[in-house]
Amino acid sequence: MSEQTTMTYREAMREALREALATDERVFIMGEDVADYGGTYAVTKGLYEEFGRDRVRNTPLSESGFVGAGIGAALGGMRPIVEIMTVNFSLLALDQLVNTAATLLHMSGGQFNVPLVVRTTTGAGRQLAAQHSHSLEGWFAHVPGLKVVAPATPADARWMLPTALADPNPVIIFEHSGLYNDRGPVDPDSGPVDIERAVVRRPGDGLTIVAWAGMVSKALDAADELAAAGVSAEVIDLRSLRPLDLPTIAESVQRTHRALVVDEGWRTGGLNAELAASITERCFWTLDAPVSRVAGLEVPIPYAKHLETAAIPQVADITAAALALTGVGP
Amino acid sequence: MTTDTGPDIPEAQVPGSNELHRRLLADMIRIRVFEERCAELYGESKIRGFLHLYIGEEAVAAGVISCLLPLDGVLATYREHGHALLRGVSAEAIMSEMFGKATGCSGGRGGSMHLFDGATRFFGGNAIVGGHLPLAVGLGLADRMLGRDGAVTVCFFGEGAMAEGEFHEAMNLAALWNVPVLFCCENNRYAMGTSLKSSESQVDLALKAASYALPAWTVDGMDVMEVHRATTKALASLRAGGGPMFIEFQTYRFRAHSMFDPDLYRDPDEVERWKQRDPITTFAERLAADGTIDAGDIDAMWTAARKETEAAVAAADAAPIESVETLLDHVTRPVDPLPDALGPGADDVDDIDEVWP
Numbered sequence: 001m002s003e004q005t006t007m008t009y010r011e012a013m014r015e016a017l018r019e020a021l022a023t024d025e026r027v028f029i030m031g032e033d034v035a036d037y038g039g040t041y042a043v044t045k046g047l048y049e050e051f052g053r054d055r056v057r058n059t060p061l062s063e064s065g066f067v068g069a070g071i072g073a074a075l076g077g078m079r080p081i082v083e084i085m086t087v088n089f090s091l092l093a094l095d096q097l098v099n100t101a102a103t104l105l106h107m108s109g110g111q112f113n114v115p116l117v118v119r120t121t122t123g124a125g126r127q128l129a130a131q132h133s134h135s136l137e138g139w140f141a142h143v144p145g146l147k148v149v150a151p152a153t154p155a156d157a158r159w160m161l162p163t164a165l166a167d168p169n170p171v172i173i174f175e176h177s178g179l180y181n182d183r184g185p186v187d188p189d190s191g192p193v194d195i196e197r198a199v200v201r202r203p204g205d206g207l208t209i210v211a212w213a214g215m216v217s218k219a220l221d222a223a224d225e226l227a228a229a230g231v232s233a234e235v236i237d238l239r240s241l242r243p244l245d246l247p248t249i250a251e252s253v254q255r256t257h258r259a260l261v262v263d264e265g266w267r268t269g270g271l272n273a274e275l276a277a278s279i280t281e282r283c284f285w286t287l288d289a290p291v292s293r294v295a296g297l298e299v300p301i302p303y304a305k306h307l308e309t310a311a312i313p314q315v316a317d318i319t320a321a322a323l324a325l326t327g328v329g330p
Numbered sequence: 331m332t333t334d335t336g337p338d339i340p341e342a343q344v345p346g347s348n349e350l351h352r353r354l355l356a357d358m359i360r361i362r363v364f365e366e367r368c369a370e371l372y373g374e375s376k377i378r379g380f381l382h383l384y385i386g387e388e389a390v391a392a393g394v395i396s397c398l399l400p401l402d403g404v405l406a407t408y409r410e411h412g413h414a415l416l417r418g419v420s421a422e423a424i425m426s427e428m429f430g431k432a433t434g435c436s437g438g439r440g441g442s443m444h445l446f447d448g449a450t451r452f453f454g455g456n457a458i459v460g461g462h463l464p465l466a467v468g469l470g471l472a473d474r475m476l477g478r479d480g481a482v483t484v485c486f487f488g489e490g491a492m493a494e495g496e497f498h499e500a501m502n503l504a505a506l507w508n509v510p511v512l513f514c515c516e517n518n519r520y521a522m523g524t525s526l527k528s529s530e531s532q533v534d535l536a537l538k539a540a541s542y543a544l545p546a547w548t549v550d551g552m553d554v555m556e557v558h559r560a561t562t563k564a565l566a567s568l569r570a571g572g573g574p575m576f577i578e579f580q581t582y583r584f585r586a587h588s589m590f591d592p593d594l595y596r597d598p599d600e601v602e603r604w605k606q607r608d609p610i611t612t613f614a615e616r617l618a619a620d621g622t623i624d625a626g627d628i629d630a631m632w633t634a635a636r637k638e639t640e641a642a643v644a645a646a647d648a649a650p651i652e653s654v655e656t657l658l659d660h661v662t663r664p665v666d667p668l669p670d671a672l673g674p675g676a677d678d679v680d681d682i683d684e685v686w687p
Contacts, residue, residue, distance in 0.1 A: 028475065054475065060506070065464045065499025072468020075453060076403070077476055080468075095496070099458045100465070108446035109437025111658035112453065168663040242368045 003189050009151075010180040012117075012158035013043050017081065020165055021051045024079060027165065030057040030066055031083030031119075040085050041180055060076065063092035067118065071101050071170075074116040079165055084120040087174065088135045101170040102145030116170045117161070122150070123214045123264055123310050125178035130300035133308070135264040137213070138176040138271030143243035148241040149195045150174040150215035154184040156193060163192040171195070174215035174241075190268075193212060197255035198245035198327050200252065204234035207258035207326055210249055210275055212238035215262045215313060222318035229319075231326050241271060249275070250282050257288040258325050292325045294318055348622050354396060354554045355617060356631045358388040358610045361412035363635035364421060367643065368411065368442075370427065372589050376647075377428045379441045382409040388585035389414055389609035390516050392558025394484060397565050400450075403469045403483040405514075408443035408457040409583075418450040421642035426538075431649040438652045439660065457519075463487060465511070467500050470509030470574070482510045485494060489578075490521025493529055494540060501542040503578070508573040512564050513539070515578045518549065520585045523595040539576035551579030552607045578679030613635045 008013070020027045029044060035058045038045030044097070048056040059066040063084060070082040084090045093222070104112045124133035124311055141148045150155040158174065164171040179238070201216060202223050211219040218236045224235040234252050238312045253259045259279045263272035276291040302308055334403035349596070365385050384391070387409075395416040398404065407415040414424055421437050427434025435457070436446050436519045444455040456462035466485035471480040493498050505513050515535055521524050521631050522682065532538050539546035546566075549560045557579060564575045586593035616621045 026476075060502060062499035062500075062503060064496050065467070065503050067473060068496065068500070069468035069503055069674050070462020072465035072470075073475075074468070075465065076469040076472025078468075078472045086420045095458060095461055096464065099462055100456075104454075105663060106660045107436060107440045108448075108454070108660075109435070109439050109665070111436075111448040113663045117565045147662065167665050197496065297617075 003187040006183050007154055007158075007186050008045055008180065009154045009157045009175070009182045010041065011186070012154040012186050012316040013161070013172055013175065014047070016052070016158050017044060017047060017160035018035070020161060021047065023057055024283060025163070026077065028055040028057060028078065029077065029081045029083060030059050030070065030324070032059055032061060032085055034058060035183050041050065041175075041177065043175075043180070044083070062218035064096055067093035067096040067309065068100065070116050070118070071096060071114050074114045074320040075104075079115055080116070081117045081165070082120060084118060086132050086177075087120050087198040088131050088134055090118075090120050090136070092136060097140070097146065097170070097172070098143055101144050105169070106145060110185050111166045112218065114170045115165075115168050117164045117172070118172045120174060121177040122174040123176040124136045124301045124308055127303055127305055127308060128177075129303040133301035135136075135213070135296065137241055138263070138265050140172050140275075141244075141271055145170070146242060147195070148174065149239060150176070151215040151236050151239055152176070152179070152213055154182065155186045155190070158186045159190055159193045160195050163195045164321075166192065167195075178214050179217075182217070196240050196243055196245060198238050198240065198248040200234060200238050200248070201237045202233070202235040205256055205258060206232040207232045207250040207322055208236060208249065208256045209260045209262060209318065209322065210236045210238060213240060213264065215264050218313065218315050219262055219318055221315045222322060225315065225319045226322050229323065229328060231322060231328055233259055233322060242292050244275070244278070246278055246282065249279060253279055253283045254286045255284055256322055257278065259283070259287070259292065260292045260318070260325055262313055263293065263295045265296050266298055267293060268298060270295055284285055289325055294321045333604070335470070337386040344356065348551050350396070350558070351617055351622050352446070352627070354392050355610070355613055355623070356634070357392040357396065357416050357601045358554060358613070359631045360415060360635045361388045361391065361564045363632065364415060364424075364639045364642070365411060367639045369585070369589070371428075371643065374625065375573065377442065378430070380408070381428075382587065383585040383587045384409050384412045384583070386604065386608070387411055387516060387518060387551065388583045389554035389557050389613070390514065390551045390579045390581055391486075393488075393554045394561045395515055396484075396486065396558055399445065399479065399480075403451045403453060403466075403481070404486075404680040405453045405456060405462045405466050405469075405483070406453065406519055407459070407462075407488060409488070410445055410455050410486070411442065414445040414447065414452055414455070417447070417452050419445060419447045419452055421638050422645040423428040425639075425642040425646040426649050429649065430651065432652040433645070433649040437656040459488065460496040463491065463500035464503065465505070465649070466511045467503045467509055468512070470504065470511040471507055474507075474509060480569045482512060482565055484512045484514060486514045486516055489515055489517040489519070489526055490524070490529065491515075491533060493521070501539060501544070501574075504574040505542045505544045510568040510572070511574045512561070513576040515539075515576065516581055517578050518581050518583045520587070520596070521680055522581075523591070525595070535578045536576065539578075544574050544576060546576035546578070549581060551581035552609045552612070554609055554613050564566060584608075635675060667687055
């Protein structure tokens, strides 16, 4: 076991990209301002200087065009990593992702797979308002043919990418914009992680909290508060939004008998609803209470800090919901 | 019209042999016979879904595809039976696909609009208008980055696609990145029932394309030799390392948009005028007049095409259907197992069937 280092989520992702570029000639990065500028969130900073303009390739503001070009390059034998600035902008490429990347393998009777990796940011918290802050990863998790992952820690930011690149299918990586400066331990030699598996971030036996992306650290903070109130919360980091690792969740809920799903995205029709339904279907006879949800309020994300904070789940909301669920709270 | 002769590219050697002429005529006849049979089979409910016929436009596919090499890639629209057939997908595999059979070229998953074939680098069969143009750019980029010298990608699309944003994004990317892609616009003058004039503010399509700083010109798409000549010229430049090009082939579909279309939006006189320019009969007459072929040769081509099509129909009819048990195959391709470290949490997960009752 090698020594762990600490790095930020941003540095971890950059290290993963650097390794991919250095070890596989088929890998290249493209997206808006990924080269000289270094990426909107500075994730690709320095890579253009190291690997050149062909492999760290700036694109015009043509999300559908360059995602489609990524699909074509993947069909042609490359391993493109396409950066889309935010999930809101990914909607301009929804046609390519949903109508083409997700369908080609099936529509061609198994002949043409699309080994494409798309990286994009999700989530609120930086006062970027309603066209840069939404959490739409659940929409993509709806689509058969895509794989959707959301690293919540620097270690996952470091080690999900090689797994995604080794996958013969299109994989979308959602990086929460609020996590880039988070620092955490990263094992430099741990190797690729299984991106289809959820992981228990904190064991407990009083209830199971399921979260992903930016909500994981909030759920862990809530678990600290709950511990002080005498409630033992188990926190599961979903990691993969499609496919869903329901076995890991079910195993936990069957021990704790209570489940709380935390989703930064909207409640109606959200991934939280799918999780709540799946848990209810599978664990109904072992549940001591209805599955509970904490989700984003049904409003476009506003600019003003206090309004933005109120629009998405906070630690106190999670704690309160957990206390209500366990019968300790109001 | 921008120009009839194309940009200033060194005139490549255009083969003018009898062999080529015969092939082009026979190719067009193969498409015509195959598709006329498709229309009948649609009436018999053997083929379902949407069926878009290429009848009248055969000179474009025949002229372009006869210039291609095995290493080249082809992308087409949902009106692509002829392109697939000439690219080398067997009539049997295409017909079986339209019958929804397991032996179809897409395993019965695609149907008429989604013919695919890895062996001939035939990338569909794409039914989102304009959606495949960016893919062509990516295939060209891969060819360049992987050093597949001489390879080109040919992308067919209708003039309707030129109103889509993806057309403009793809042209810009192709020109910026200098990729070896030939954009073949099959201008049949109607996007479903909407005429060119009512959908484009600028009806000179080559002029529109040329605004992306790439060579673009217009060719008579009813004359198979004109199509072949223009494509030969363009591909010589692309294979030598040149950047993307655009050709507008002016053509016309003799049938309605699809089998559901009552064709109320076209003047019957207009349709009749274009039928006078039928690419098969006009070319056959020309070849007969200059003594390249005789009536017997032409009859033999029709007979051979009918034989090919009937054999395909018989095979498709007799072919098995996919088992419903395979329905969920090909949604995602299985992943090779990871070597060692699966990361935290990987050990405590059991098989899904063991956990869910």
